[in-house]
Amino acid sequence: MRILHKIVLCTLFTLASLGVEAQFVEFGPVPELKYKSYPESANSSRLASTNSLPFWDDFSQGMDTLKWEFQGSTFSNSMGNNAPSLGVIVFDGVDATGRPYSREIREQGAGDYLTSNPFDLAQLSQENQESLYLSFFWQAGGQAEMPDENDRLTLQLLDADSVWNTVWTINGGADKNPEEFIQEIVQVSEEFLHDKFQFRFVNFGRLAGPFDTWLLDYVFLSFDRDPQDLSYLDRALTRESRLFLGDYSAVPLGIYQEILAEELLPVTNEFKNLEDRFRAMEYSIRLDGESSTVVNLNTPFNPVPNSQERRVFESNTITELPALSTESDIEILTYLTTGDQNLFSVENGDTTFFASVDFRINDTVRSAIPIRDFFAYDGGQADYAAGINQRSGLLAVKYEVDSPVFLTGVSIDFTNPDQADQPIDILVWQDLEETPIYREELLIPLKEAGEELIYFPIDTNIQVQGEFFVGFSQFSNDFIYVGLNKENDQADKIFYNVNGAWAQNEEVRGSLLIRPHISFNAPFAESEIPGQNLRYYPNPVENQLHLVGKYSEMRIFDSFGREIFPDRYQGADEEIINFTDQLPGVYVIRALTSAGPQSFRILVK
Structure with missing residues (x-):
C-alpha cells in the first residue's frame, strides 16, 4: 500500500514593484459572506417581523439576515483570536465585495455597519425597563490590521425621533491586545424605549482598504440583567474541526483509499466555558462518509473545565477512516455534551424558557473534508491574500508525490475581481531550477457567482513524480492577489523568487489556495x-x-x-x-x- 502522497505545486506570478523592495507579502483580509440558513417556512413567517427579547446572536451559524442588516460588515471563522464562540463579524475599510470605500489613501470616516432589525420596547414593564442591558464582545485587529489610536468602534442607539445616539466607543492604539476579546455591557435608557428601537455598530477609520479592523461577537440584549451580568450558562466550540491527512486538508480519492493509519493526525478543536463556575462535560467526534467511524463518544474532559476556561482538545487516535468509493466529502461531526439549554428565568417557582436564545447551537460543529481529485493545504476559503511586488517574480507552493501521476489541471483562487482578463501563463516544472515542462497562455476569467477557485485544465499528458511545480507568470506590473488561508500553516511549503534565486518563505503564515488536480491514468491516449x-x-x-x-x-x-x-x-x-x-x-x-x-x-x- 502506498504511503500518503505529497505533491509539490509551485505557483508563479509577477507583482508590481512600485519602487518598493521586492518581497513576498500578505495583503488584507478577503471578505467572507456566510449567511445563516433557515427553512422556507421560517423565512416567510418572519420577513416582516421585528426582533424580540431576549435577543442573542453568537454568529456561530453565520450572518442572520432575519436579525440584522449588514452594510459592509462581513463574517469570519478564523480572523478572531480566542473568540467566545465560532464566528465573528468584521469591520474595516472595505465593503462586502472587498472594494475600498475611498480611493483617497488618507480619507477617514464611517466604514462598515451592523444594524439590528427593529424591536418594540414600548410595552416593557417598569421592572424590565430598568433591567434592560446590551452586552457584546469586541477585539481590536485580531489576525488582521490593528486600528490606530484615532480609529474607533462605536455603538449607537436609535431614539424615538429616529436619531442615532453614540452611547459607547473604543479607540484603537498600541495598548489594545489583538489576542483578547473584551466584553462590554451598556444599559438601554428610557429615551430609547419606543416601538421602533434599533442599535448598530459602526467603525471609523481609514477607508482606502482593509485597514483598522475590529471584530465583534456574542451580542446579548435582555431584561432582568445588571452591570455584573457577564457570564452565561453556555459552553461553546470556538473552531472548525480539521482532519489533516499528513500535511493536507484534502487529497484525491485514490490517495484517500490507501492512507495508512499512522499518517493521520488527531482531530482538534477548542471550547470556551462562558459560565462563572466549573462544569463537567463530555465530547464526541465522528467521521461520516459511506460508513461512519466513531473516534470519541461521550469522552469526559479531565480535569473538569473551570470557570471561564478555554481549552484545546483532540480526538483519540484515528485507526480507521470511513469508506468512500466515489468522490465526496468526509464530514467531521464534533459536539459537546454540556447540559446547555434555552435561556430561562424562574419566577414564583415557575420556569419560563425563551426559544429565541438556545445555547446548544454552538455545541456542535460540522466540517467537511473534500475527497475529490485534488490536493490542498488550505481550509477551504481565503482569509487573506498574498503576493509578490516584483516584475517576473515567482511564487511557489511545494507538494510531492511518490508514485507517478498525471496533472489534469490547477485551481487557483484569484481574490481580486479587478484582475479579471489579466494575461498569465500557466506553467509546470519538474524542478524549480529547470525549464518549465508545460506552458499555456490565457486570461484570468471573471469568477462565476459562488465560485471560489478558478480551474485551469491541462490539455495534454503531463506526468510527474516526486517534487514538481505548477504555477503561473504574468505580463504586467499590476498586483495579482492569490487567496491565503490561515487554518493550516504550511508556510514552509511556499517559495518565492524575486531576484533570480529561490527563497523559502519565512514571514507569511498560512497556505495558498493553489491546488493540483491529478489522475492516475493518462487523460489522453493520443x-x-x-x-x-x-x-x-x-x-x-x-x-x-x-x-x-x-x-x-x-x-x-x-x-x-x-x-x-x-x-x-x-x-x-x-x-x-x-x-x-x-x-x-x-x-x-x-x-x-x-x-x-x-x-x-x-x-x-
Missing part, C-alpha cells in the same frame, strides 16, 4: 487538434513524436520561442519528428492546415 484531422502522439515525448494528418507547413519552437530544426522523417501516413538530441522541456508545434494555422504543445522528457 492528442487530436479539435476540428481537424490532425493527431499527435505520444505526449510526453521521450524520443519521437508522430504527427498524423494533412498540413502544408510545420515549424517547431522551444520554450524560449526559438525555432529549432530536429530531424524529421516521412512515413506512409505520418511524419516522425526526432527529439532525441533536444533538451527536456515544452515545445510548440505550429502547422498550417486547410482550415488555417494550428498550434499545440508537447513535453519532451
Whole structure:
C-alpha cells in the first residue's frame, strides 16, 4: 500500500514593484459572506417581523439576515483570536465585495455597519425597563490590521425621533491586545424605549482598504440583567474541526483509499466555558462518509473545565477512516455534551424558557473534508491574500508525490475581481531550477457567482513524480492577489523568487489556495487538434513524436520561442519528428492546415 502522497505545486506570478523592495507579502483580509440558513417556512413567517427579547446572536451559524442588516460588515471563522464562540463579524475599510470605500489613501470616516432589525420596547414593564442591558464582545485587529489610536468602534442607539445616539466607543492604539476579546455591557435608557428601537455598530477609520479592523461577537440584549451580568450558562466550540491527512486538508480519492493509519493526525478543536463556575462535560467526534467511524463518544474532559476556561482538545487516535468509493466529502461531526439549554428565568417557582436564545447551537460543529481529485493545504476559503511586488517574480507552493501521476489541471483562487482578463501563463516544472515542462497562455476569467477557485485544465499528458511545480507568470506590473488561508500553516511549503534565486518563505503564515488536480491514468491516449484531422502522439515525448494528418507547413519552437530544426522523417501516413538530441522541456508545434494555422504543445522528457 502506498504511503500518503505529497505533491509539490509551485505557483508563479509577477507583482508590481512600485519602487518598493521586492518581497513576498500578505495583503488584507478577503471578505467572507456566510449567511445563516433557515427553512422556507421560517423565512416567510418572519420577513416582516421585528426582533424580540431576549435577543442573542453568537454568529456561530453565520450572518442572520432575519436579525440584522449588514452594510459592509462581513463574517469570519478564523480572523478572531480566542473568540467566545465560532464566528465573528468584521469591520474595516472595505465593503462586502472587498472594494475600498475611498480611493483617497488618507480619507477617514464611517466604514462598515451592523444594524439590528427593529424591536418594540414600548410595552416593557417598569421592572424590565430598568433591567434592560446590551452586552457584546469586541477585539481590536485580531489576525488582521490593528486600528490606530484615532480609529474607533462605536455603538449607537436609535431614539424615538429616529436619531442615532453614540452611547459607547473604543479607540484603537498600541495598548489594545489583538489576542483578547473584551466584553462590554451598556444599559438601554428610557429615551430609547419606543416601538421602533434599533442599535448598530459602526467603525471609523481609514477607508482606502482593509485597514483598522475590529471584530465583534456574542451580542446579548435582555431584561432582568445588571452591570455584573457577564457570564452565561453556555459552553461553546470556538473552531472548525480539521482532519489533516499528513500535511493536507484534502487529497484525491485514490490517495484517500490507501492512507495508512499512522499518517493521520488527531482531530482538534477548542471550547470556551462562558459560565462563572466549573462544569463537567463530555465530547464526541465522528467521521461520516459511506460508513461512519466513531473516534470519541461521550469522552469526559479531565480535569473538569473551570470557570471561564478555554481549552484545546483532540480526538483519540484515528485507526480507521470511513469508506468512500466515489468522490465526496468526509464530514467531521464534533459536539459537546454540556447540559446547555434555552435561556430561562424562574419566577414564583415557575420556569419560563425563551426559544429565541438556545445555547446548544454552538455545541456542535460540522466540517467537511473534500475527497475529490485534488490536493490542498488550505481550509477551504481565503482569509487573506498574498503576493509578490516584483516584475517576473515567482511564487511557489511545494507538494510531492511518490508514485507517478498525471496533472489534469490547477485551481487557483484569484481574490481580486479587478484582475479579471489579466494575461498569465500557466506553467509546470519538474524542478524549480529547470525549464518549465508545460506552458499555456490565457486570461484570468471573471469568477462565476459562488465560485471560489478558478480551474485551469491541462490539455495534454503531463506526468510527474516526486517534487514538481505548477504555477503561473504574468505580463504586467499590476498586483495579482492569490487567496491565503490561515487554518493550516504550511508556510514552509511556499517559495518565492524575486531576484533570480529561490527563497523559502519565512514571514507569511498560512497556505495558498493553489491546488493540483491529478489522475492516475493518462487523460489522453493520443492528442487530436479539435476540428481537424490532425493527431499527435505520444505526449510526453521521450524520443519521437508522430504527427498524423494533412498540413502544408510545420515549424517547431522551444520554450524560449526559438525555432529549432530536429530531424524529421516521412512515413506512409505520418511524419516522425526526432527529439532525441533536444533538451527536456515544452515545445510548440505550429502547422498550417486547410482550415488555417494550428498550434499545440508537447513535453519532451
